[in-house]
Structures are given as C-alpha cells and as structure tokens.
Amino acid sequence: MEFSSNLLEKAVNEMAQLPGIGKRTALRLVLHLLKQPQERTEFLTEALLKMRTEIKLCENCYNVSDKIVCAICENKNRDHQLICVVEDVRDVMAIENTGQYKGIYHVLGGKISPIDGIGPSQLKISSLVEKVNSGKVRELIFALSSTMEGDTTNFYIYKQIKNNELVTSTIARGIAVGDELEYADEVTLGRSIVQRVPFDHSFKNN
Amino acid sequence: MEFSSNLLEKAVNEMAQLPGIGKRTALRLVLHLLKQPQERTEFLTEALLKMRTEIKLCENCYNVSDKIVCAICENKNRDHQLICVVEDVRDVMAIENTGQYKGIYHVLGGKISPIDGIGPSQLKISSLVEKVNSGKVRELIFALSSTMEGDTTNFYIYKQIKNNELVTSTIARGIAVGDELEYADEVTLGRSIVQRVPFDHSFKNN
Numbered sequence: 001m002e003f004s005s006n007l008l009e010k011a012v013n014e015m016a017q018l019p020g021i022g023k024r025t026a027l028r029l030v031l032h033l034l035k036q037p038q039e040r041t042e043f044l045t046e047a048l049l050k051m052r053t054e055i056k057l058c059e060n061c062y063n064v065s066d067k068i069v070c071a072i073c074e075n076k077n078r079d080h081q082l083i084c085v086v087e088d089v090r091d092v093m094a095i096e097n098t099g100q101y102k103g104i105y106h107v108l109g110g111k112i113s114p115i116d117g118i119g120p121s122q123l124k125i126s127s128l129v130e131k132v133n134s135g136k137v138r139e140l141i142f143a144l145s146s147t148m149e150g151d152t153t154n155f156y157i158y159k160q161i162k163n164n165e166l167v168t169s170t171i172a173r174g175i176a177v178g179d180e181l182e183y184a185d186e187v188t189l190g191r192s193i194v195q196r197v198p199f200d201h202s203f204k205n206n
Numbered sequence: 207m208e209f210s211s212n213l214l215e216k217a218v219n220e221m222a223q224l225p226g227i228g229k230r231t232a233l234r235l236v237l238h239l240l241k242q243p244q245e246r247t248e249f250l251t252e253a254l255l256k257m258r259t260e261i262k263l264c265e266n267c268y269n270v271s272d273k274i275v276c277a278i279c280e281n282k283n284r285d286h287q288l289i290c291v292v293e294d295v296r297d298v299m300a301i302e303n304t305g306q307y308k309g310i311y312h313v314l315g316g317k318i319s320p321i322d323g324i325g326p327s328q329l330k331i332s333s334l335v336e337k338v339n340s341g342k343v344r345e346l347i348f349a350l351s352s353t354m355e356g357d358t359t360n361f362y363i364y365k366q367i368k369n370n371e372l373v374t375s376t377i378a379r380g381i382a383v384g385d386e387l388e389y390a391d392e393v394t395l396g397r398s399i400v401q402r403v404p405f406d407h408s409f410k411n412n
Contacts, residue, residue: 001299001303002299002302002303003299004269004270004271004276004277004278004295004298004299004302005261005270005271005272005276006272007253007256007257007260007261007272008257008261008270008295010253010256010257011253011254011256011257013253014249014250014253014254015250015253015254017246017250018235018238018239018250019234019235019238020231020234020235021235025226027296027299028225028226028296029224029225029226029227030254030257031294031295031296032224032225033224033254033257033258034257034258034261034270038258038259040223041254041255041258041259042255042258043220044220044221044223044224044251044254045250045251045252045254045255046251047213047216047217047219047220047221048217048220048221048236048239048247048250048251049247049248049251050213050216050217051213051214051216051217051236051239051240052239052240052244052247052248053244053247054213055211055213055214055240063210064210064211064214064240065210065211066211066212066213070210070211071210072210088237089210089214089237090233090234090237092210093207093208093209093210093233096208096210097207097208
C-alpha cells in the first residue's frame, strides 16, 4: 500500500497492530476519523490513554477496576468463600451478565500455553493457591475454556491445592440451551450424556 | 454489557463508534491494549491525534497530504491535463497501486446521496467544474462506483461542464481479469459485451 501522507501511514500502521485489524480495515477506520470532527479523535484517544494509565487490577481478584478493590470483591452480600477461576475480564463480564453467580472471582490473566511462551509464573496462580490453602475458601469453580491449555491450567492449579476440605467443580459442559442434538459435536454430546443431571435440576436456579 | 470499570466502559464505548466495530470487538481491542505495554497505547493515540490534527488536504486535488500540495500534484512528470475524478483517498491509493495512471486526481470526498444527507455542496464539485471550465483540462476520467449515487454524481458534474473541447470517459466496467463468465452478474456481463474492445487493446499499456 502506498500512502500519500506519512502521518496517515503511521496512524494506519499503529491501528493495524490491534488484533484482527488488517491494513485495509485500519485505513478505513483512520479515514473515518479524518471525516469526523476533530473532537471524535480527541475523545477516543483520551479515553484509551486514560483507561491504559489509570485502570487498576483489583488487588484481590485481578479483575479490572477503577479502585484498588473491585466492586464485586467489595460487595458484602456476595459469598466470599466461593471463588470462580476465570481466564480474563471478559469471562467475568459474561458470568456477571447471567445474574446466576453470587460468589467472587479470580482472574488468572490467561492460561498456561508453552507455545505462546506463557508459563504459570506469568499468571495469577500463586496468589490463588495461597488464598485456597489459607482455608478461607469453601468451593473453587474452574471456568476455564475446555482446550488443552485450559485443562493444563486446571490441572496445574489442582495439583497445588493442599486444602482437604475444599470442594472443587467445573462449569457444566453440554448441549447449549436451544441447540439441536444432531448438530452437536461428539465430544460435547458424549459428555452431556455421561454427566447427565436429575431431571428437575434444570428448572431450578441455585 | 456490565463493566466493572468506568474507564474501561468509556474506552469501549468510544472504540465502538468506529464503523464496523461492535461492543464486543471494541472490548477485545481495548483489553488487548491493556495487556500490552503502556507505550503501545501511547504510540497509537499519539499517531491518531497527530494524524487528525496535522494532516492536510492537497489544495489542488483534495488528496490527503502532509504538505499544502500533494506529491502527485507536485510531480512535473505527470499529465496535469488529465484528471481522474474519484470518491475518496482509498480510490487514489488503489489506482496508484496499479502503476497504470500518469495523470492527476480530483477527490470529491464522497458522492451525492440525499438519503445520507450529502448534497453537491458538501463535495468538492464546484472547484472541479471551475478547473474544467478554465480550459486547462484535456480529459476527465470518471472513476466513481457504479451505483445510483455514483451515476447521479457523474451526471451532476457532466451537466455543468461548459468546455466543448473536453474529452470525458469512465473507467471500463466488465468481467474482472481471471473471473469465470458463468458466475458474473447479468448487468456486468451484458455491459462487457456491448462495450467490447478491439482484440489487441487489452494487451497494451497506455
């Protein structure tokens, strides 16, 4: 791509470093900003920069937060003995959106993935193990994605737990609500048969 | 979507105003920035802001440029009597990439589209008509998209031309190089038959 302006080229190149944004898309986005009033770009850049410099990770669960402790960990009405282990902030948001969970979270910040150079030390695993081994936790729910990396991470954490009283669980895998059985993949369908639940459970909310 | 941080929410909302970027994609992009070193965000925001505030439109052809007159208009080796009328900067880049065009451009900045509230006065039409009617232009190539809006714009400009010597042309429409005839739409195939060219022309480069 040949640019008639270095300023434009630089902006496009920076934009194209975002995941899933190619050069063409970046150009489209940057030219859109060029057509809009200048404030639009000012608002966008200010919001991004402010977010990046001022946002904190909750010192308890590592969820993103404006304060030192996030709103979920601060909430006295939530069950602080029930911890749901998730990969990242988006998973917290997804679970919160269901309105079905009353415990707190622990955000690992990724999963163990040697191929991407991510080892246990780069994740928030040791603080979780400490929390659990201190005996203040009743149940740990593993809600990582069911990939090889997710399973490895689950197993790595599980092996370090020395709290015999602790209940561990994983979120249920199975056919999505509203899905047709015939289109489900074999592993999921197989698991949903093996791990079947008593009939009326599905109508109850915890 | 419920956010645990107002800073995050604001950044996502600003990002989601870009065309084709929904809230989920915006969240993914913003969280990516959060994982990267802070300089990444600084580079991005600086490049965007600098581009938006310092970039100029060439005073002759309205192409984006770092200087008052763009490199294409400044180039003495190009044919300044041959003007190609295009919608926006991306079209200039696309034609430049072919390496087949030696004239200069005129960037309208859009096309006449009453449904989007864009009239002739919002486009760089009057300056083009002035240029053409001054008699310094030999040929005008219309390279707008062949939609109703593009045709309207072509027609609007054409009607105002009072230079009897002027040659006008439009870029050739037809089956793309390498495409199969059977999959071409009827209008394109029909036009490519009616507007057929003598056999050896297609091998010549101007």
